[in-house]
Amino acid sequence: MKPKIQDVAKLAGVSKTTVSRVLNxxxxxxxxxxxxxxxxxxxxxxxxxxxxxxxxxxxTNLIGVILPTTSNPFFGELTFYLENICNSLGYKILLCNSxxxxxKEEEYLRMLMRNQVDxxxxxxxxxxxxxxxxxxxAIVAIDRNLxxxxxxxxSDNYAGGRIATELLLSxxxxxxxxxxxxxxxxxxxxxxxxxxEDIMKKHNRPVIVYEVINVFDxxxxxxxxxxxxxxxxxxDGVFATNDLFAATFISEAKNSGKNIPDDIKVVGYDGTExxxxxxxxLTTIQQPIKLIAKVAIDILxxxxxxQFSNISLKTCLPxxxxxxxxx
Amino acid sequence: MKPKIQDVAKLAGVSKTTVSRVLNxxxxxxxxxxxxxxxxxxxxxxxxxxxxxxxxxxxTNLIGVILPTTSNPFFGELTFYLENICNSLGYKILLCNSxxxxxKEEEYLRMLMRNQVDxxxxxxxxxxxxxxxxxxxAIVAIDRNLxxxxxxxxSDNYAGGRIATELLLSxxxxxxxxxxxxxxxxxxxxxxxxxxEDIMKKHNRPVIVYEVINVFDxxxxxxxxxxxxxxxxxxDGVFATNDLFAATFISEAKNSGKNIPDDIKVVGYDGTExxxxxxxxLTTIQQPIKLIAKVAIDILxxxxxxQFSNISLKTCLPxxxxxxxxx
DNA sequence: CTGAAAGCGCTTACAG
DNA sequence: CTGAAAGCGCTTACAG
Numbered sequence: 001m002k003p004k005i006q007d008v009a010k011l012a013g014v015s016k017t018t019v020s021r022v023l024n025x026x027x028x029x030x031x032x033x034x035x036x037x038x039x040x041x042x043x044x045x046x047x048x049x050x051x052x053x054x055x056x057x058x059x060t061n062l063i064g065v066i067l068p069t070t071s072n073p074f075f076g077e078l079t080f081y082l083e084n085i086c087n088s089l090g091y092k093i094l095l096c097n098s099x100x101x102x103x104k105e106e107e108y109l110r111m112l113m114r115n116q117v118d119x120x121x122x123x124x125x126x127x128x129x130x131x132x133x134x135x136x137x138a139i140v141a142i143d144r145n146l147x148x149x150x151x152x153x154x155s156d157n158y159a160g161g162r163i164a165t166e167l168l169l170s171x172x173x174x175x176x177x178x179x180x181x182x183x184x185x186x187x188x189x190x191x192x193x194x195x196x197e198d199i200m201k202k203h204n205r206p207v208i209v210y211e212v213i214n215v216f217d218x219x220x221x222x223x224x225x226x227x228x229x230x231x232x233x234x235x236d237g238v239f240a241t242n243d244l245f246a247a248t249f250i251s252e253a254k255n256s257g258k259n260i261p262d263d264i265k266v267v268g269y270d271g272t273e274x275x276x277x278x279x280x281x282l283t284t285i286q287q288p289i290k291l292i293a294k295v296a297i298d299i300l301x302x303x304x305x306x307q308f309s310n311i312s313l314k315t316c317l318p319x320x321x322x323x324x325x326x327x
Numbered sequence: 328m329k330p331k332i333q334d335v336a337k338l339a340g341v342s343k344t345t346v347s348r349v350l351n352x353x354x355x356x357x358x359x360x361x362x363x364x365x366x367x368x369x370x371x372x373x374x375x376x377x378x379x380x381x382x383x384x385x386x387t388n389l390i391g392v393i394l395p396t397t398s399n400p401f402f403g404e405l406t407f408y409l410e411n412i413c414n415s416l417g418y419k420i421l422l423c424n425s426x427x428x429x430x431k432e433e434e435y436l437r438m439l440m441r442n443q444v445d446x447x448x449x450x451x452x453x454x455x456x457x458x459x460x461x462x463x464x465a466i467v468a469i470d471r472n473l474x475x476x477x478x479x480x481x482s483d484n485y486a487g488g489r490i491a492t493e494l495l496l497s498x499x500x501x502x503x504x505x506x507x508x509x510x511x512x513x514x515x516x517x518x519x520x521x522x523x524e525d526i527m528k529k530h531n532r533p534v535i536v537y538e539v540i541n542v543f544d545x546x547x548x549x550x551x552x553x554x555x556x557x558x559x560x561x562x563d564g565v566f567a568t569n570d571l572f573a574a575t576f577i578s579e580a581k582n583s584g585k586n587i588p589d590d591i592k593v594v595g596y597d598g599t600e601x602x603x604x605x606x607x608x609l610t611t612i613q614q615p616i617k618l619i620a621k622v623a624i625d626i627l628x629x630x631x632x633x634q635f636s637n638i639s640l641k642t643c644l645p646x647x648x649x650x651x652x653x654x
Numbered sequence: 655c656t657g658a659a660a661g662c663g664c665t666t667a668c669a670g
Numbered sequence: 671c672t673g674a675a676a677g678c679g680c681t682t683a684c685a686g
Contacts, residue, residue, distance in 0.1 A: 016680080027682095048441055051378055051680090071403055071599075097407050115378065280574075344672070347666085350664090
């Protein structure tokens with residue numbers, strides 16, 4: 001059996017209270033007693049049971065992270081930073097990949113609540129979450145508008161869309177198409193499209209929008225790419241709202257004999273490390289992933305500490321153009 | 328305050344015991360009482376506290392996952408499958424990104440033990456883990472040999488290395504170089520290199536090995552790629568033991584005026600979904616990531632259930648050649 | 655400086 | 671079919 005605090009107490013010849021004090025470094029304790037207790041802990045290989053501590057403290061130091069899938073490089077990198085920063089602050093991550101399924105998201109939420117997480121970071125469209133937030137649960141959203149009262153952290157989607165569109169225009173593109181994720185998942189990323197539309201209208205160019213319904217399904221991405229190439233032989237510019245869409249489009253365009261960037265110029269979005277390794281030639285709008293993670297955690301911790309006053313409900317971080325060889 | 332079982336009991340006019348029985352669907356209960364209790368739960372919006380349950384049950388349904396980083400597409404996808412399969416079986420994932428740091432790994436291990444995880448899935452070289460395994464903790468390793476007694480799940484590294492090397496030879500390459508991760512991290516993936524060496528020797532070709540020390544550092548990857556191009560102008564084949572190494576090498580080779588595959592043929596390793604999207608042209612050895620996750624969890628659950636007899640200590644799953652345009 | 659007691663929110667023998 | 675009591679492994683007032 002695992003040793004418990006009682007075993008340590010007995011071996012050290014003190015009470016549980018004293019052992020607990022040594023463990024938590026709280027209250028007055030003589031050096032000698034402390035040494036004795038520590039020796040007993042070592043001898044028994046004692047590991048405190050955080051479940052028991054959590055039950056008493058009503059604090060688990062557990063943070064739930066709900067996002068579509070760590071398979072996607074943007075979320076894979078975001079997860080890494082979230083976990084690493086949390087870890088450095090003494091928090092642990094309970095990971096949930098919802099794949100944007102509403103029923104899964106609700107199930108995950110219930111699971112997180114049962115596990116008494118101190119807070120939740122959401123990167124999905126979880127509507128059910130509202131209910132919990134009203135019950136005082138600390139929540140932040142990454143690039144998703146969930147409600148008026150839930151802080152959103154994201155990068156400047158409108159600026160990103162503007163920069164991408166203007167770049168294509170400045171390179172002389174006449175027929176620029178945007179490939180976006182499903183509009184059903186309404187999120188601030190729609191601003192990328194809004195910017196595209198505004199700029200195009202300003203320049204009296206046609207607005208042409210294609211949507212990938214199953215965002216994480218490569219087949220669907222390929223389908224859309226082919227559809228565009230088929231329906232718009234004159235296309236000479238593509239703004240893809242994530243790098244995977246861009247890559248798939250480029251690949252299909254090349255297959256159909258197009259030259260990138262001579263025939264068609266393409267800009268992606270996200271600019272993950274993975275994409276920089278696998279496709280360094282892609283021109284893209286880079287999001288500050290690490291910074292997004294950092295700010296999200298800062299705000300979440302404020303909420304956890306009960307500082308609801310001092311919280312900004314909207315944080316918009318800067319994006320950066322990475323110009324490669326596809327424009 | 329959150330409602331607890333006592334509140335539900337009071338509202339339903341029964342004892343805590345009865346509420347608990349409804350919650351766990353255990354023991355005999357009249358339909359009427361059950362309905363009453365369920366109504367009370369609904370009314371109070373009662374959510375059971377799994378921390379308290381875990382304390383009593385000595386079972387948390389928590390599984391610790393320690394791996395280098397979800398930023399890497401292989402581990403990002405592996406994490407997704409691990410989490411998703413665990414979730415479908417009622418287990419939750421506590422995520423740890425160690426970045427291969429030994430001190431972090433030890434810290435994470437202690438954290439997982441304090442949190443009373445039911446088992447651990449390791450994808451790192453955690454030596455300290457041995458100690459815990461001896462103490463009866465359920466553990467499986469993904470492609471890492473940690474000890475005689477810890478089951479290893481992985482894909483057929485030797486076959487992968489053989490297939491890659493033979494492919495390059497069959498395409499007429501004379502000077503084939505392998506780019507591998509640091510040998511310091513000794514793992515079964517060294518078999519990829521062993522296969523390369525065996526085949527090359529069999530064909531009386533020189534064995535040329537380059538190592539990326541900081542596996543996840545793109546700068547280091549670039550450095551090695553340049554070094555190879557500089558030191559071996561006659562290189563006409565490269566076997567990179569992961570796709571990011573392959574991609575970086577290809578990019579540097581192109582920068583220095585080489586044509587892929589005419590001048591140099593390149594085979595990668597892993598074949599993640601992300602890589603198939605971002606770099607579909609890459610020839611690579613694909614690992615069955617989902618299957619690895621599934622088998623790892625199967626075995627871990629057996630250990631958790633105490634079935635140590637029936638467990639295979641070594642599982643070697645098949646790899647698959649994805650032939651693209653870089654060979 | 656140290657300890658006995660109560661309690662965190664559950665569950666499970668045991669008794670009825 | 672239902673409930674009172676004990677206990678999971680901790681922590682913290684409170685008393686000394």
